[in-house]
Amino acid sequence: MIQVSKFTYEPGEHEAEKASNSYLMSLIAVVAGLPLPIINLIATFFFYIGNRKGTYFVRWHCTQALLSQFSLLFINSYGFWWTISILFTSETISSKYIAYMLTIILFNLSEFIATIYTAIQTRKGKHVVWWFYGSLTNLICRP
Amino acid sequence: MKRIIFQALLLIALFFCTWFLLQQNDWMKTFKVEETSNKLEQKLGDLFWDIIKKSKKENTNPFLVKSIDSMVSKICKANQIDRSQIKVHVLESDDINAFALPNGHLVINSGLIVATQNQEALCGVIGHEIAHIELSHIMKKLIKEIGLSALITISTSGGDSEIIKEVLKKLTASAYDRTLEKEADLKAVEYLKNADISAEPFANFLYEIALRQGDEPKYLTWINTHPDTKERAAYIIEKSKEYRVINKPVLTPPSWKKLKAILQE
Numbered sequence: 001m002i003q004v005s006k007f008t009y010e011p012g013e014h015e016a017e018k019a020s021n022s023y024l025m026s027l028i029a030v031v032a033g034l035p036l037p038i039i040n041l042i043a044t045f046f047f048y049i050g051n052r053k054g055t056y057f058v059r060w061h062c063t064q065a066l067l068s069q070f071s072l073l074f075i076n077s078y079g080f081w082w083t084i085s086i087l088f089t090s091e092t093i094s095s096k097y098i099a100y101m102l103t104i105i106l107f108n109l110s111e112f113i114a115t116i117y118t119a120i121q122t123r124k125g126k127h128v129v130w131w132f133y134g135s136l137t138n139l140i141c142r143p
Numbered sequence: 144m145k146r147i148i149f150q151a152l153l154l155i156a157l158f159f160c161t162w163f164l165l166q167q168n169d170w171m172k173t174f175k176v177e178e179t180s181n182k183l184e185q186k187l188g189d190l191f192w193d194i195i196k197k198s199k200k201e202n203t204n205p206f207l208v209k210s211i212d213s214m215v216s217k218i219c220k221a222n223q224i225d226r227s228q229i230k231v232h233v234l235e236s237d238d239i240n241a242f243a244l245p246n247g248h249l250v251i252n253s254g255l256i257v258a259t260q261n262q263e264a265l266c267g268v269i270g271h272e273i274a275h276i277e278l279s280h281i282m283k284k285l286i287k288e289i290g291l292s293a294l295i296t297i298s299t300s301g302g303d304s305e306i307i308k309e310v311l312k313k314l315t316a317s318a319y320d321r322t323l324e325k326e327a328d329l330k331a332v333e334y335l336k337n338a339d340i341s342a343e344p345f346a347n348f349l350y351e352i353a354l355r356q357g358d359e360p361k362y363l364t365w366i367n368t369h370p371d372t373k374e375r376a377a378y379i380i381e382k383s384k385e386y387r388v389i390n391k392p393v394l395t396p397p398s399w400k401k402l403k404a405i406l407q408e
Contacts (some may be wrong), residue, residue, distance in 0.1 A: 098170035
């Protein structure tokens, strides 16, 4: 799912730090934005906007961090509104709902671990490519 | 590009497969959700009933209790409803009202029994309230209007007595939403059909009572809390036409007369 590969050039120390920060940004946002999933995306998006004129390595990793937030946004938002409807409407808790919440916990946890790993590796200047998101980033982000 | 689409589809499939696999376990049982919500319902029901008991007098006349009990039992038996879960109470009050509380408490005001022309109409009202209990409408209404967290607070800490009274008012003097009312009405018709009780007198009772709306409003709580009475009577009649019922009254005519006489005293 996660692959460490060679980037087109050797990134400098400053670049590695900035690229690594894009993942840290999404990590902080995950913690702060758990109740409202859109916060994660907004935070990562602003970091992306701030670095869109950065070097290729920085831009590439900012894009990968942003894209990885998208899929989580959908599944987390669905879970969030489902919970709200249980708390405030006639909707009741069901096995289906609990299974959904466990699924999103699993996916969030996997993303969380992957993000920490990627942040550490990127800080060392290594190029970490995620399954699907990496390919998608290659398509969007050009040198 | 094809590879990306394939990976995206695989990722989506992975998500739904995980969700599907996790659904195979009965999490409600694992996390004892039903047990916990039953406990909450039980606590709320007892709490509300205690408050009512303190402010109003319960009529425990043995003949009255036995008569109402036989009506409830007949409806329950014919519809495979656990009779022991329904706790019937008759309150001494002129208000034409009946309501259901959490944990299967079914409260009927003596005023409502007096207002009914025949026992079938009373059975209709009882059937309607049992339907609210069986279809879990009471907790649905409370959760929707009060919120789950507030209900848990009330049930655990006892809460402020004024707040509890306000919550109780929502059950005794305000209507369920239109969908739930219709659902309870139609279920009541079904219950009556299975118990060999005609639903027509129930509809007629609604018509009659709608005409009395010019009376002192406080005596017509049940009707004021159940809007569109005429419309309800119409769809009850319509639904009852689907079945052919040979009416078998629960009480004998003298018993019904005696029951009314006791209350009119």
